[in-house]
Amino acid sequence: MEITMHGTRLQLAGTPIQTGQQAPDFTTDNANMQPVKLSDYKNKIIVLSSYPSIDTSVCSAQMHRFNQMASQLGEDIVILAISCDLPFALHRYCAAEGIDRVMALSDYRNLEFGTRYGFLIPALRLLSRGIVIIGKDNKIKYTEYIPEISHEPDYEKALEVIKKLTA
Secondary structure: OEEEEOOEEEEOEOOOOOOOOEOOOOEEEOOOOOEEEHHHHOOOEEEEEEOOOOOOHHHHHHHHHHHHHHOOOOOOEEEEEEEOOOHHHHHHHHHHHOOOOOEEEEOOOOOHHHHHOOOEEOOOOEEOOEEEEEOOOOEEEEEEEOOEOOOOOOHHHHHHHHHHHHO
16 A cells, blocks of 8 residues: 655555454553553454654644544543654653543554554654544454545544444
8 A cells, every 4th residue: 555745655564454354453652661452442442543743733633633532432432543653752742732532652662553554654664644443343443544644534434433333
């Protein structure tokens, strides 16, 4: 799969995740450098928000939008925002920006999320932008790979899928 970044075509590594398949487990690090696994959130609806770097305006907007959405959703929904930013940078950003409803995770160490879900940009060692929604049955319910990295995801479509899963 390819994406575009400022007119440059970039190849993604890994196999893009497909709706209906089992969600592969992965391990990332939280802002305190503690391991966090997808499987830690069994029996929850999980939104995976992938983005390149928290230090860009589009990524910051994505983080704020999901934080706002999370405050309006139930306790059985968790939003995991994943990038290759260092845990220290994620901690600094979340504290400074009041991000308290989204869990910021770093895939910098092993790139497990990026490769298992097809979001890794190996040439830059960054993640591409996109959304994956996983149901309580651990199956993929929705995926969005953003073809132009500077564009935001379709928040309304993601919210629509979440509402259907909670109905």
